[in-house]
Amino acid sequence: MSTIQAALSGILLGGLYALMAAGLSVTWGVLRVINLAHFGLMLVGAYLTFELASAWHINPLWTLVVTVPAMFVLGGALQLAFDALRISELNSLLLTFGLLIIIVQSVSNIWSADFQRMTAAVNPYATESVRLGRFVFPVPTLFAFAVAILIIGCAHLVLRRTFAGRALRAYAEDRAVAGAFGVDHRRVGVLLAATSGGSAAVAGMLFSLGSSLTPATAYEWFGTVFAVVILGGVGHLLGTLSAGLLVGLLSGVVSVVLSPATAPFVLFSLIVLALLLRPRGLFAARTAR
Amino acid sequence: MRDKTGRVLVAVAAATLLLGFVVACEKKSEGGGGAPAASGAPIVVGSTLSLSGAFAATGAIHKIAGEAFVDRLNAEGGLLGRPVRWVVRDDESDQAKVSMLYEQLISQDKVDLIIGPYATPNILSAMAVAARHKYVLPQHTAVLAPLLTYECQFPGWSIGSTPNEFVPNQLLDAVASLSTPPKRIAIVTNQNGSTDFVSYGAGDNKVGAVSITRQRGLELVLEKRYPPNFSDWASLATQVRDARPDLLINNGLGVDPVNLLQAMAQLNYKPPMMFSLFPAPGPPLGLGPKADGLMSVSIFEPNKATLDRLGAKATAVVNDFKARATTAKLPYTVFETQAAASWNAWEILVAGVKGAGKIDHQAICDSLHSNGADTTFSGHLAFDASKHNFWPPTQTIKQIQNGDWVTVWPKDRAAGELRGPAA
Secondary structure, X not given: OHHHHHHHHHHHHHHHHHHHHHHHHHHHHHHOXXXXXXXXXXXXXXXXXXXXXXHHOOOHHHHHHHHHHHHHHHHHHHHHHHHHHOOOHHHHHHHHHHHXXXXXXXXXXXXXXXXXXXXXXXXHHHHXXXXXXXXXXXXXXXXXXXXHHHHHHHHHHHHHHOHHHHHHHHHHHOHHHHHHOOOOHHHHHHHHHHHHHHHHHHHHHHHHHHOOEOOOHHHHOHHHHHHHHHHHOOOOHHHHHHHHHHHHHHHHHHHHHOXXXXXXXXXXXXXXXXXXXXXXXXOHHHOOO | OXXXXXXXXXXXXXXXXXXXXXXXXXXXXXXXXOOOOOOOOOEEEEEEEOOOOOOHHHHHHHHHHHHHHHHHHHHOOOEOOEOEEEEEEEOOOOHHHHHHHHHHHHHHOOOOEEOOOOOHHHHHHHHHHHHHHXXXXXXXXXXXXXXXXXXXXXXXXXXXXXXXXXXXXXXXXXXXXXXXOOOEEEEXXXXXXXXXXXXXXXXXXXXXXXHHHHHOOOEEEEEEEEOOOOOOHHHHXXXXXXXXXXXXXXXXXXXXXXXXXXXXXXXXXXXXXXXXXXXOOHHHHHOHHHHOOOEEEEOOXXXXXXXXXXXXXXXXXXXXXXXXXXXXXXOOOOOOHHXXXXXXXXXXXXXHHHHHOOOOHHHHHHHHXXXXXXXXXXXXXXXXXXXXXXXXXXXEEEEEEOOEEEEEEOHHHOOOOOOOOOO
């Protein structure tokens, strides 16, 4: 009983992991930018949610009206800067790590390094759940799961069925040839990075619904989110979703069957195995970009 | 009618003048009527604090407490008649920087005295430098007595020489006093170095909450360890719920108990009793009634009964800290354990210097060993070098009652009654 409940809870939490990883995965896969600042955008999204909800008593879900456009613009602006600087894939890692440090320190200066969380008065979702028979589905992760399916599903369809999506995939495959066929890589690149920024705002809001915030939280996301990106296959959206759910499921089940302390060991052993056996990711072959 | 109005105006004016005179006199007496003003070259106290990085949230508390202490000390005539200046550097929560900065403070800046940084790993780094230069090191919060071997380090917070035995025994003694004491115990432990030893012991001493629970004949229904950056609280909450403990002991820190309580609330479950070792004090209060009854450890809570017992100075310190913390926009502005430990460390430093009568580190160290130190919040502290200067613990158990932390155990220092599951 505990195992099944933990598996269900883990899968729901995996939705949040997938949503956090999707923006990073797609910008890495398509634009060749390993954007660690994405963690910073999620952090800012989470803190803005906290601020708007706590100070202005806005329903946390409605804060997306402010945070998504803000992170959309920030994400796009960063990509414009990357384009202007013509940074390589490796340099993007170093540059965006610096940006992340700046963002984390700015968040510390504005909101302090102390733990912050929305009170029960402004965030009733934190302790709510939906009961189905003997099983319980926590509302914050249920939201995250549903939103992850919706956003990643839509993004996948856009990439598969629209001209912009096809242009992006062509650009990811061969930049020179895509350019020769009239793909304006700068425009589609900025649009993709901006959308990724918007998704970071959503992920940040969903995280803040169920968790306390500290500036260092951004670094704590690294391990799990990169695990999801690598297992899912860099740039593969459906792979990222599947990997997120798998990581959540594994983490939940291992916690119950063995011990929570064993879960990271199992998870990262799996990543090492995946890199050895399927370097492009567990789900890369079965899904298209 | 006009005469009557005039008389009233004259009376009001006279009363205002009289009131102004009284206030002016009071301000004058506060400003230094009692103690002679400090003069001469300042005594410089050097230290680092984690003002950024992982420990910054608590580092900010120690900075405010230290500033308030130095301001008060100078207003009361300074130290040895000289003003005191505190030089504090940001160690960025980095142990390597702590060593470098303390070395710099002592060797290059030639500070007269030093005081500890915040957080055990940083304190251990500072202690190594202090020992090398034979400087006295009062420190705020490191309680792992076996590791703090330098004879001139003096702790501001003590859980005795075996905290891994003291904490579980104190908690289980407290709950044993209830009319229906808990029999089924669950222990979930953060593998952080500051918490794991309370469940499983440290070094050769493997006694801890787990073994003590068994020794006392209580049923250990769940025992789990989780990593420091754990996030899958739902799975742990499920296991706690299914184990049906009477008492859940969470040897965790930070927001661990909040995450766990929240995950359990999502399962529509709350354990009859719950204890958490080192939680951030503010966040559990934000959970409202869902956190009511949560217990933890404390060396000081500003409950009215406690403040009444300690006197006016303690109340003034607590109020001053609150005002400063509010200005600094700390989320939780209450003067409690961390700030009290900080205050203790500063009072130890001052007591040592006054006892020695000069800035001589060996004399200060000897004076503290011989005479101890009087503190506002923990009373007289006696330092025994054979116990690494860890004084008999004054640590208490506190409990959230009606949205506030209240000291509940031991009874002679309690400000309220420990509430059992039925309360």
